[in-house]
Amino acid sequence: MSAATAHTGTPRRRTLAYLGLSVLGACIGLLFLLPLWWTFVNSLRPGGDTFRYLNPLQWETFFTATPTLSNYAALLHSDLGLATLNSVIVSAITVVVGLAICSMAAFALAAIPFRGSGAVFIVVVVSFLIPFDAIAIPLANLFRDWNLQNTYAGLILPGLGNGMAIFLLRTFFLAIPKDLVEAGRLDGLGWWGIFRRIYLPLSVPSLIGAGLTLFLFQWQSYMWPLLNGTDSQHILGPIALSNLQGQFNVDYGVMFAGSIVLTVIPLAIIIGFQRYFIQSVSTTGLK
Amino acid sequence: MAPSQVFDRRKTPETTATGQVPTTRSRRRRASPSLIALAFLAPALISLIVLRIAPAAVALWESLFRQSLLQGGTVFVGLGNYGDLFGNADFTNALLVTLVFSLIVNPLQIGAAFLLAVLYTRKAAGAKIWRSLVVLPIAVPPAVSAVVWSVIYRPDGLGNSFLALLGLPAQPFLTSPQQSLASIMVLLSWIGIGYWMLFLIAGINDVPSELYEAASIDGASAWRKLWSVTFPLVRRPLAFVLVADTVSNFLIFAPVQILTKGGPSGSSNLLMYDIYTRAYTLGDLSKAQAEVIILVLLTLIIVALQFRLLRSSDAA
Numbered sequence: 001m002s003a004a005t006a007h008t009g010t011p012r013r014r015t016l017a018y019l020g021l022s023v024l025g026a027c028i029g030l031l032f033l034l035p036l037w038w039t040f041v042n043s044l045r046p047g048g049d050t051f052r053y054l055n056p057l058q059w060e061t062f063f064t065a066t067p068t069l070s071n072y073a074a075l076l077h078s079d080l081g082l083a084t085l086n087s088v089i090v091s092a093i094t095v096v097v098g099l100a101i102c103s104m105a106a107f108a109l110a111a112i113p114f115r116g117s118g119a120v121f122i123v124v125v126v127s128f129l130i131p132f133d134a135i136a137i138p139l140a141n142l143f144r145d146w147n148l149q150n151t152y153a154g155l156i157l158p159g160l161g162n163g164m165a166i167f168l169l170r171t172f173f174l175a176i177p178k179d180l181v182e183a184g185r186l187d188g189l190g191w192w193g194i195f196r197r198i199y200l201p202l203s204v205p206s207l208i209g210a211g212l213t214l215f216l217f218q219w220q221s222y223m224w225p226l227l228n229g230t231d232s233q234h235i236l237g238p239i240a241l242s243n244l245q246g247q248f249n250v251d252y253g254v255m256f257a258g259s260i261v262l263t264v265i266p267l268a269i270i271i272g273f274q275r276y277f278i279q280s281v282s283t284t285g286l287k
Numbered sequence: 288m289a290p291s292q293v294f295d296r297r298k299t300p301e302t303t304a305t306g307q308v309p310t311t312r313s314r315r316r317r318a319s320p321s322l323i324a325l326a327f328l329a330p331a332l333i334s335l336i337v338l339r340i341a342p343a344a345v346a347l348w349e350s351l352f353r354q355s356l357l358q359g360g361t362v363f364v365g366l367g368n369y370g371d372l373f374g375n376a377d378f379t380n381a382l383l384v385t386l387v388f389s390l391i392v393n394p395l396q397i398g399a400a401f402l403l404a405v406l407y408t409r410k411a412a413g414a415k416i417w418r419s420l421v422v423l424p425i426a427v428p429p430a431v432s433a434v435v436w437s438v439i440y441r442p443d444g445l446g447n448s449f450l451a452l453l454g455l456p457a458q459p460f461l462t463s464p465q466q467s468l469a470s471i472m473v474l475l476s477w478i479g480i481g482y483w484m485l486f487l488i489a490g491i492n493d494v495p496s497e498l499y500e501a502a503s504i505d506g507a508s509a510w511r512k513l514w515s516v517t518f519p520l521v522r523r524p525l526a527f528v529l530v531a532d533t534v535s536n537f538l539i540f541a542p543v544q545i546l547t548k549g550g551p552s553g554s555s556n557l558l559m560y561d562i563y564t565r566a567y568t569l570g571d572l573s574k575a576q577a578e579v580i581i582l583v584l585l586t587l588i589i590v591a592l593q594f595r596l597l598r599s600s601d602a603a
Contacts, residue, residue: 022412028403029417035477036423038445039435050438054448061448105331114324123332127339129590133538133559134582137566137575138349139342161334191323222430222541223559238430242545245434252438259431267426278485 036263038062043071043260047253071257079232080258083240088265090152090236091218094159098214099207102165107195109166110173111181128163133223140227150231159218165210172206173199208276212269219266237262343583350577361573368577378578380553381561384468385537388557392472393533400480400528401521404487405513418488422481429478433545436474437461440546464554467547471555474542479535483528490524491517530593534586558582 042050044067053060075081108114109121139158140149148154176199184194200207225236235243241258244250270277350368352361372378407418424432439445440460447457460470494517502512540559543549549556549564562582566575 018411021406021409022414025406025411025414025417028406029420032477032481033420033423035432035435035439035445036427038439051441051443054443054445055451057448057452061445101330101334104327108324108327112320112324112327114321116321117324120324120328120332123335123340127335129587130339130343130583131534131538131586132339133540134579134586135339135342135346137562138346138579139338141572142342142345157334158338161331161338163335163339166331191327195327220428222428222544223563226544238428238541241434242430242541245437245545255434259427259435262431263427266428267423270426278489 039256039259043256044068047251050252071253074254075257080240083235084237084261087237090155091215093156094218095211095214098160098162099211101160102162102210103169106166106169106173107199110170124163124166136223136227143228150229150234155225155229158224162214162217165213168210169206172203176202205276208273209279212273212277346576346579349573350580353573368574372574372577381556381558384556385558388468389533389536392536396476396479396483396532397528400483401487404484404491408488408491424478425482429541432478433542437546440470461547462551464551467551467555471542483532486524486528487521490521494520526596530589533589537586
């Protein structure tokens with residue numbers, strides 16, 4: 001380390017570089033924050049004031065001295081509030097059922113030696129290579145024929161089998177020593193017992209990572225819920241929000257409050273499970 | 288690591304299980320592993336086959352037929368729909384717009400993500416905090432960011448306030464054929480750069496610090512180190528990011544549908560949105576299916592290229 005510092009320049013130059021990098025990093029970071037911050041501030045003031053402080057820019061553009069939660073209160077009784085609740089329900093069911101389905105499949109691929117496992121893995125990979133949004137339109141036609149349009153099942157089903165989640169879990173399961181399987185068998189466990197009592201408890205971090213993948217797939221989806229569930233009972237948050245935007249008389253305050261709620265929910269989950277999120281990201285990148 | 292802990296936890300329930308069920312054990316031993324594996328796999332396999340592969344197969348099949356008003360059903364037309372598509376001005380325009388869009392937005396996002404990854408892995412005050420602000424937009428659902436930016440891009444919105452602050456004239460943004468696509472690119476970069484930066488930061492952190500020290504001893508400048516040490520060593524995550532970003536940018540739909548509806552005059556009509564209008568506004572399902580197949584093939588080609596890229600970077 002001392003050799004390196006000696007060659008990077010004088011202490012004064014290094015302090016300057018440190019300061020410069022800090023300021024540059026801060027400016028870029030704040031620039032990225034700006035749209036969201038502005039959304040947040042606007043969600044705290046009446047919709048009529050959205051465009052009041054924009055010309056010219058002033059401190060009140062980005063701050064408000066009289067914050068009010070009335071937009072959030074209005075959200076509670078609006079269609080957008082109901083749609084957000086729908087999003088929560090659909091995502092929660094997707095994560096629970098999807099994790100069960102994907103972890104079972106990953107377990108079979110990683111732990112059970114059987115003929116044809118190669119072929120099954122190819123099916124998983126192929127289905128994972130076909131981008132879901134690209135086939136959403138043909139699938140929506142099928143769902144209409146199967147009477148799944150405008151049902152919760154129709155919204156949830158496509159999110160359950162997730163090639164990426166299976167892949168993540170399989171990678172983790174492969175690292176579990178086979179000795180444990182043998183020990184389990186000697187203790188009288190069947191494959192189900194080995195899965196439930198050995199693999200699942202050992203894999204909590206990767207289960208959380210896969211759960212995040214399933215959750216974000218569902219929470220971020222826009223095309224599928226637009227094609228498959230737009231009646232007032234089953235409409236999801238993002239669709240309701242974009243419908244609001246298209247109207248003539250928009251209450252911008254409520255629209256911004258809805259945007260913040262739809263963002264804070266996944267944000268809280270990502271921050272809460274940050275470690276696992278980064279882990280699953282790096283596993284994906286290393287493939 | 289974790290295994291030892293959990294091994295202990297595991298022991299208690301199993302000792303009781305051992306005593307009870309010698310018969311089940313011998314029965315289970317006899318069940319064929321293929322059948323058991325299939326039982327574990329069935330829910331996932333069925334959902335992947337029915338919800339991913341089947342619709343692609345259906346699209347491929349239906350793209351070979353066409354509604355016939357004369358015969359009152361569908362007739363087989365082979366590759367006729369594909370031929371018609373390539374003769375269709377809207378489709379060729381959408382293909383061109385998507386191509387131009389990809390060629391600009393991908394290098395832009397990846398270049399910015401790489402530079403920011405380098406910036407935020409240097410020693411600086413609050414680097415972790417500023418970095419997380421750049422990552423923040425990945426939590427915002429695409430539809431939400433499109434709605435927020437629709438207000439920013441309004442003539443009296445935040446975008447023009449900033450231009451005014453810099454002394455620049457107000458711009459039409461989404462209502463101008465010259466600026467609509469660029470406006471969508473800016474919005475997508477706001478969402479995407481932080482996400483791709485995460486992969487590159489992971490890659491840069493894997494570069495052993497001795498390499499930098501050695502380069503410093505050799506008197507290499509900061510740029511030289513960036514180009515000769517960092518860049519070659521993050522080639523693998525870079526290749527991944529390049530392909531994943533390209534694929535995801537082929538599938539952009541929400542911002543187009545919410546902000547521009549493909550316009551003005553087709554200037555932001557990306558392929559996904561063209562498929563959507565062809566299927567639902569024009570109601571020409573068989574051509575839309577053909578377009579789905581073209582899109583899926585395009586993404587598959589890019590993913591195949593990824594495997595080539597990764598393999599050659601392994602060899603190097």
